[in-house]
Amino acid sequence: MAKPEYYVFVCSQQRPQGHPRGSCGERGAAGLIPRLSQSLMARNMHQKVSIVPTACLGPCSVGANMLVFPGEVLYKGVMADDLDSIVDSHFVNGQPLAAKVAPDAVW
């Protein structure tokens, strides 16, 4: 594909249940990628936004986390049902979805 307009780095870290850090995997991260992909395809944005699963992004306690570049926008507590709104706001309209953006304090 051509150079993407955006990268969405989706934390897919798994840790055992009960691990003191928890993990985005435990918080439903595995379900995010297919839903995000569907949402982008439905808006014909799938060639413009690259989805990359990653290991730990850091702030496990507020996951599931996704980090978007350019812009260095960290989305926290993401659930599958948030993804259409994030895609519409951020990738279609160019405005991060403020309600799901992590404040600097959580980094």
Added chain:
Amino acid sequence: MAKPEYYVFVCSQQRPQGHPRGSCGERGAAGLIPRLSQSLMARNMHQKVSIVPTACLGPCSVGANMLVFPGEVLYKGVMADDLDSIVDSHFVNGQPLAAKVAPDAVW
């Protein structure tokens, strides 16, 4: 940690030997992360640069690949012995190491 100055997304994709796409894993990616970590620590940059292993970044044929944000700089054909030079140039001096930067055509 505080918000990092840089993220280095290191492709850690593994595919079976002989797979037609190849993979960064086959091209030595697993050796990059500990060397990059050592190189950053030796320069006291490890709190400023976050290393994140990822799944496939796309241009498998020129791997091992690392993608740096901010800046959207893709390093291709990275070997462990390149990492000190990349760290000095990019993270200490703020200049991507041109010799290892992938041209736009490979994206």
